[in-house]
Amino acid sequence: LFGNTRPAVRDTRAMGILxxxxxxxxxxxxxxxVSIGVSLEERDRGGLTPLMLTCYVDKDESGLRIARILARSGAYLNVEDSAGMNVLHHACKAGKYGIVAFLLDEDAMVTNSPDKLGNTPLNYAxxxxxxxxxxxxxxxxxxxxxxxxxRNxxxxxxxxxxxxxxxYQASQILLREGRASTRVRDNEHFMNPSEWAK
Known part of the structure; x- marks a missing residue:
């Protein structure tokens, strides 16, 4: 479900050339x-744009280079897929540090928008x-x-x-640098962070 995996691609013939x-x-x-004018916003069957797919390129450096090309050529950063996720959600979900760093430097990037499940890019990270x-x-x-x-x-x-x-390390960063609340409880199990950590 999470991690550095490509989205399920069943039929690449149904995908655009880009x-x-x-x-x-x-x-x-x-x-x-891009130079000959291929659409940067065309979506695949899963609703993903080419910019979103850069998060699932096997070689991180190639994915980052392509993300820069697409973004600087006018690809919309905040467009959402059918799950309400934008490219930053996908980059965090896939653990693509370079793409996340690049996107956070872009002024137009919305950094904390929730998807349809209420998850923000930080939640996926x-x-x-x-x-x-x-x-x-x-x-x-x-x-x-x-x-x-x-809260999602x-x-x-x-x-x-x-x-x-x-x-544990991610939790410590959220506590120390983000000053995240330790009093919140989830809706499903009604547990706080200390209880989840046990």
Whole structure:
């Protein structure tokens, strides 16, 4: 469900040429397709744009280079897929530190929008458990005084999710640098972070 895996791709023939070039990590082909005016906003069957697919390129450096090409060529950063996720959600879910850092530097990027399940990019980073990724997001969000304790539809905050999945270092970053609340409880099990950590 989470982690650095490609979305299920059953029939690549149904994908646009730009989608295929992105998933294959073909930087020069992407640059060529963009230069001849191929649509940057075309969606695949799962509702993903080429920019979203950069998060699932096997080689991180190629994915980042392609993300920069697409974003600087006018790809919309805040467009959502059918699950309400934008490219930042996907980058956090896949643990793509470089893409997240790039997106956070873009002024137009909305950093804490919830998807249809109520999860923010920080929630996905907490589930992923990469401490550097969590730290990057916490620093960005606290700089702009954005709520670290946003609750998803099940009542989980980023801290609750990090403790639920056993990500101790990510939990410590949320507590120390994000000053995340330790009093919140999820709606499902009514447990606080200390109880999830046991």
């Amino acid at each position: 989608h295929r070039a992105v998933l294959d990590g073909r930087v020069h082909q992407v640059r060529l397709l 907490a589930i992923n458990g990469n401490p550097q990724l969590v730290k990057l997001l916490v620093n960005s969000l606290t700089r702009y005084r954005v709520d670290i304790d946003h 539809k099940e009542g989980f905050t980023a801290l609750l999710l990090a403790t639920k999945y056993g990500h």
